[in-house]
Amino acid sequence: EADIYQTPRYLVIGTGKKITLECSQTMGHDKMYWYQQDPGMELHLIHYSYGVNSTEKGDLSSESTVSRIRTEHFPLTLESARPSHTSQYLCASSDSMTETQYFGPGTRLLVL
């Protein structure tokens, strides 16, 4: 059973606000990922990390930023939210041995 958590689960916020989506895992996994998914559409990788102090952009360009100061924590930040950022954001982690990714429950973001 995967132990990966995301908060908040739902967020409604106004344009221009700064937001941080939290993601934590207790499995000691080195690799962590952020995906973005619009309703009924495919998941797209927007950020990933190999480990502490490692962050990389994913396949889909995103105005968000991430940080990895601790192994268990991989927050995603939007400095100035816009309606185009409305989506579901999914966090995942994997260990380097099996590469199996375990996903959190997601954060549904609505920017008005």
Next chain:
Amino acid sequence: DAKTTQPTSMDCAEGRAANLPCNHSTISGNEYVYWYRQIHSQGPQYIIHGLKNNETNEMASLIITEDRKSSTLILPHATLRDTAVYYCIVRVATNAGGTSYGKLTFGQGTILTVHP
């Protein structure tokens, strides 16, 4: 990573086996076949993966053809809660040469509907 092809949708009666096919004709020798599912926009859930041998766990069985160009995920006794989008993904499992960062490329998947 090799591209996969899956049917858009499938139906299955509750209690019967659900057999979900996946074609991956361009798969390379070091690429694994992974299956995930996503229930009603929750986070995707890992099901099973394999390289060339058939695999079975508590959730499902994975049958990979001898030439590895296709595979079938089998849910032996489908329940209503198995209704989901099922994704077949082919990718390198190890960080060989530092070029693989564990990316999963999700396609459209197969919408499996289990009905009473």
